[in-house]
Amino acid sequence: MAEKSTPETTTGANDVPIPGAPAVEPPAVEERTEPQSPLPPKPDQDAPETVSPTGTPTGAQKSANSQSGAYLTTAQGVRLYETDHSLKAGPRGPSLLQDHHLREKIMHFDHERIPERVVHARGAGAHGVFVANGAAAGVTKAGFLAAGVETPVFTRFSTVVGSRGSADAVRDTRGFATKFYTDEGTFDLVGNNIPVFFIQDGIKFPDIVHAAKPHPDREIPQAQSAHDTFWDFVSLHTEAQAHVMWQMSDRGIPRSFRTMEGFGIHTFRLQNAAGETTLVKFHWKPKQGIHSLVWEEAQLINGADPDFHRRDLADAIEAGAFPEWELGIQTFPDTPDEMFEGIDLLDPTKIVPEELAPVQTIGTLTLNANPTNFFAETEQVAFHPGHLVPGIDVTNDPLLQARLFSYLDTQLSRLGGPNFAQIPINRPHAPVNDMFRDGMHQSAVHGGVAPYRPNSLDGGCPFLAGEDMSAYIEVPQELPASMKLRESPASFDDHFSQARLFFRSLTPVEQEHVAQAYTFELGKCYEENVRIRQLQALANIDGELCAKVAEGLGLPAPAPTSTREDDVQPSPALSQLGKSWPLAGRVVGIIADDNSDQDAVATAREAIHASGMVPLIIAPKGGKLSGGLTVQRTYLTARSVEFDAILVAGSAAPGADAAAGRDAKAGDPTGHSAVDPRVSMMLAEAYRHAKVIGGWNHVAHALAAAGIPEEAPGVVIGDGPAVLEGIAELLAKHRVWERFPVSA
């Protein structure tokens, strides 16, 4: 068996010495087709040392690949004296073909865009590190999951349906893809924020995507599922119902990428050093908490700040508030039927409730660096569920099997050829010695003459690893005697019980949001037949939900056509409510003006900052408040959606009403002038979206103008910044849930 290689000193080919390398005796000619010690890879076959642990080019590589030198040059490095005027026959004459700089500059610009991803086109990424705690070491030999091992990673979050320039806060599934640059090669975990998928067999993927994308005639609506073709598909292919139920829940509109769970969805097969196998499902759990937007808020965000999620991730990392997730696994015995508690582990539309198989934490991901260049890194990163390392393998899930083909294939057209693994963000941090040569955008200068094996000319290199250190080891599995056929197993036929399980695990307020989401989306469909068919699916899932949606649509609620199992056990782990979450990173707006008690504003700002939250002062105009504090938002640039809580800093003057929020133009010293309508709107929206509202000193006027009763839940009024304590307690629950009405 071959051992791991050590640095090599000859090229092998014709034994030409490498400059600067110590000489090594080549093996005798007759021994060259067998591994000797074995011979290590040639220098150009090593992992590029000039790539930093996070994949960013550094040092020599950087100067070769990116901008260097002080002078403007052509692409050939020739210095230029002018770049603003093309070469013309006289000041008013035509441009000359001879102008190389003009042609080269325009040619390059013309080709700056590459095709966007056919799905998941809109995304944001970050570098980070994964530290394993060793809990998985018993079930997998994967080196990066051994205790204490640190692995550089790159994570890209995305929406699925929208184009590259679409808005962030749409109702959609989110992608959660992580590239682990391990010492044993690259492992990609390409998951979503929803643990079940639309379809059971990858052959339907083009169909569901065609149905979800904008209509082909008018190319609308953008990044939306609220349209006829989507609901036509999911009501005809009822296997999609569990996924759609998640999408219609608050999970479909996450507050931030930082507050989403992630799931590997498929069942994977792990193998330990003894060759024993275990089936697992991967879970990412955010330490920031699991939080969502509310629908009206999401819609406002898409107008006010279409880059909401992208900005949030980059800002948090830049501010040093590094988001963290725990990676966990649910483990199942690798039995021949690949079932667990009656749930088919090969069906990607099914979860195994955590109450039946607890999630064990196996390591922590921290995202700690923003990309240097969006295109080079976030746009060009290429994930693939088939990028596996020793100890992690796929299963026969028919969705996963189709993915194994699709991701390689798509990069050919997206990244322009077969050498996309050489793009810095995609380069493994392990040595690469693959015998692949040439092709579009080849950037390696391969030495040697024998990219095949065995060979006797390049010292026999490369050598085969032993099975103990290799990936893609097939675990011998007996396949049931069968015909070649296009069929799913009978266990794939249950399309409704998991949608019901999820719905019944939610609290009443979450269920209300689900009912509203279905009513909104189906209300946007033109075809009544589509609405009726989807109502039929809902009738088969849950009678009450169906009745509510039917009522909202003004249609009769149909009777179920399949037996409705009323005995599903709710899984409390699926609800986002009832937990207390950290405050770090929550954004608190303080509405203040020059009449506000300046000391109180300063104290509040300090206290909010000290608790890890982000205080932003909102004032009538930019610059500084009379007390010297810098204004971060004005009434013009602020919108309620940016804040998790809003505080009104009232005037210190006894007898005066709210100073902050008064119309500055009115300038009424009695304090009874009209509240600026933008402030009333901000407070009214925050109130409607169940956000915490507070204030001190004299704020009754501002609250009254927004129609907010002082005694309403989640409204904290005090004499000074002492109100902050009450606010912190409320924010830990994310929203003032009792403020949402729940219809009977």
Ligand code: HDD
């Ligand atoms: Fe996929 C991209 C996740 C099923 C075909 N997929 C893509 C991305 C994510 C997922 C997160 C974006 C990666 C990035 O940030 O670059 N896809 C999933 C999950 C699935 C899934 C969790 C089911 C469990 N996908 C799936 C199927 C197929 C594809 C069944 C095709 C048979 N997916 C693709 C693709 C994409 C892609 C066309 C587009 C861009 C890319 O691959 O690199 O190949």
